[in-house]
Amino acid sequence: MHSAVPSIFWYLKASVESILHIRFTLKNESSTVTLQQNEYDCGVHDFRNAEEICFHGKCKIINPYHAEAERARAREILRKLKDNEIEDEWVPHVEQATDFIHLNKPSENGVKL
Known part of the structure; x- marks a missing residue:
């Protein structure tokens, strides 16, 4: 991340570690992550950066x-x-704009469709 670690990070880290039964070490290596190309997807983009680091040790720009x-x-x-x-087997990457959008989509009132 290119900014301070938010407090929720520690809770998310503990949750992911408990689910995956592994421990992560926190390193400040902001040169290995990419910035999102828009102004509204920082959470999802951070999720993808973390995934790329876990599987490949570095990130690349996700394009498109x-x-x-x-x-x-x-x-x-x-x-x-x-x-x-x-x-x-891990979940395949997005290749088309319509991939995965029919799954677990929340409705406007917060109920899953």
């Missing part, structure tokens, strides 16, 4: 970046982690 599909993919990953559905 389909914001809604990336958010839907992040929701699907979190759902699969929560339901213990990820074993050997």
Whole structure:
């Protein structure tokens, strides 16, 4: 991240570590992450940066970046982690703007569709 670590980070870190049964070490290596290309997707973009670092040790610019599909993919990953559905195969990356958007989409009143 290119800014201060938010307080919620520590709770998220503990949650992810407990789900994955591993421990992460925090390092300040902001040169290995990319900035989002818009002004509204920092959370999803940070999620993708963390994923790239975990699997590849560095980040690359996600191009093209389909914001809604990336958010839907992040929701699907979190759902699969929560339901213990990820074993050997990870969730594929977004390739098209319509990928994952039909899954776990919240409605306007907060109820999943």
